[in-house]
Amino acid sequence: MNDMTRQDPVDPPYRYPEYRSxxxxxxxxxxxxxxxxxxxxxxxxxxxxxxRDGESDLTAQGRSAPLGEKMILAGRLLxxxxxxxxxSLVEIWQANASGRYHHPADVHEAPLDPNxxxxxxxxxxxxxxxxxxxxxxxxxxxxxxxxxxxxxxxxFSLLGSAPVQRLVTQMYFPGDPxxxxxxxxxxxPDAAARLRMISTLALETGIEGIALGYRFDIVLAGxxxxxxxx
Amino acid sequence: MAxxxxxxxxxxxxxxxxxxxxxxxxxxxxxxxxxxxLTGRVLDGAGEPVGxxxxxxxxxxxxxxxxxxxxxxxxxxxxxxxxxxxxGSFRIETLLPGGPAPFLDVAIFARGxxxxxRTRAYLARxxxxxxxxALAAIAASPRIKTLVALSAGDNAYRWDxxxxxxxxxxxxxx
Numbered sequence: 001m002n003d004m005t006r007q008d009p010v011d012p013p014y015r016y017p018e019y020r021s022x023x024x025x026x027x028x029x030x031x032x033x034x035x036x037x038x039x040x041x042x043x044x045x046x047x048x049x050x051x052r053d054g055e056s057d058l059t060a061q062g063r064s065a066p067l068g069e070k071m072i073l074a075g076r077l078l079x080x081x082x083x084x085x086x087x088s089l090v091e092i093w094q095a096n097a098s099g100r101y102h103h104p105a106d107v108h109e110a111p112l113d114p115n116x117x118x119x120x121x122x123x124x125x126x127x128x129x130x131x132x133x134x135x136x137x138x139x140x141x142x143x144x145x146x147x148x149x150x151x152x153x154x155x156f157s158l159l160g161s162a163p164v165q166r167l168v169t170q171m172y173f174p175g176d177p178x179x180x181x182x183x184x185x186x187x188x189p190d191a192a193a194r195l196r197m198i199s200t201l202a203l204e205t206g207i208e209g210i211a212l213g214y215r216f217d218i219v220l221a222g223x224x225x226x227x228x229x230x
Numbered sequence: 231m232a233x234x235x236x237x238x239x240x241x242x243x244x245x246x247x248x249x250x251x252x253x254x255x256x257x258x259x260x261x262x263x264x265x266x267x268l269t270g271r272v273l274d275g276a277g278e279p280v281g282x283x284x285x286x287x288x289x290x291x292x293x294x295x296x297x298x299x300x301x302x303x304x305x306x307x308x309x310x311x312x313x314x315x316x317x318g319s320f321r322i323e324t325l326l327p328g329g330p331a332p333f334l335d336v337a338i339f340a341r342g343x344x345x346x347x348r349t350r351a352y353l354a355r356x357x358x359x360x361x362x363x364a365l366a367a368i369a370a371s372p373r374i375k376t377l378v379a380l381s382a383g384d385n386a387y388r389w390d391x392x393x394x395x396x397x398x399x400x401x402x403x404x
Binding site: 095 | 298337
């Protein structure tokens with residue numbers, strides 16, 4: 001019940017002083033329990049046509065190809081029972097290959113790429129698969145502590161099939177030496193849970209001679225509301 | 231086959247273009263009902279505005295039903311997604327949910343929040359909120375006032391969120 005004393009083995013705590021921005025934004029009072037399933041109303045339902053063809057290809061948003069290592073990013077969206085979460089919205093956003101976001105608040109002195117906005121969305125298919133075409137994002141410095149650099153990452157937002165499944169997370173890349181010094185990544189207390197945020201190199205997911213492949217499966221909380229498969 | 235959950239991470243400061251939906255501050259329904267406007271501000275533990283938060287709300291329909299799949303709609307029914315402005319303010323247009331103590335389920339995402347904060351904005355008188363069985367654990371607490379949106383004129387409600395410290399909003403275990 002009290003988040004400040006009970007360490008959730010999967011999610012980070014609200015207060016994690018190594019990540020400075022948590023200090024004035026983490027609640028101090030104990031969290032209050034709601035009755036089970038209070039948030040387990042199915043929805044919100046994304047209507048047909050909400051995601052348009054082409055929104056999953058982040059390399060086709062400009063006049064020509066963006067700079068950077070082209071990559072195919074694919075994976076499955078699953079619930080805690082290992083069942084696919086079907087026709088569910090996956091939204092991603094990321095920095096360009098130089099480590100700069102197409103965003104007015106990003107004043108990092110790295111070049112913008114006019115051919116890369118770094119925003120994509122997709123719906124999962126009947127097996128829970130999603131697939132994006134993008135470029136590998138660059139690492140970038142931030143002001144959390146001296147010599148702080150965020151590891152390369154792609155932000156993910158998942159609606160799931162009910163609010164209890166709602167998840168916003170970040171996907172990292174295998175072998176990134178910056179993971180060891182990143183307080184956002186390391187805010188997750190359990191080492192095995194941290195590893196579940198790292199994609200795996202999956203060459204066959206890529207396109208021969210054109211794009212590297214990365215695989216990233218995402219597991220949402222279980223939901224009573226999750227429709228049973230046929 | 232059980233699978234292990236993927237951890238939550240902060241939404242960070244650069245989500246706006248990635249998560250912006252057209253007209254998502256105006257909640258759509260298949261039903262008609264009483265139109266209301268909810269405005270407020272999000273403040274941090276120093277009383278400073280949280281100008282880079284995203285707020286999502288989810289609610290029952292005016293007849294008290296779970297919002298159905300939205301055939302032919304431009305966005306999901308029953309759901310709002312808004313950004314706070316630099317001064318921490320936000321504004322949501324919706325229909326009053328059904329039930330004796332109607333409320334919006336609220337999730338707050340921001341830089342510095344490694345996982346969302348869950349709360350409720352009740353659009354009802356305080357005594358009706360205290361009588362909501364879901365809030366039995368805090369029915370007698372003075373903190374319950376933080377869940378009650380104040381009347382701000384005809385069909386207008388005002389609800390501020392304090393993430394930390396004096397007047398800290400009640401947040402729920404997810």
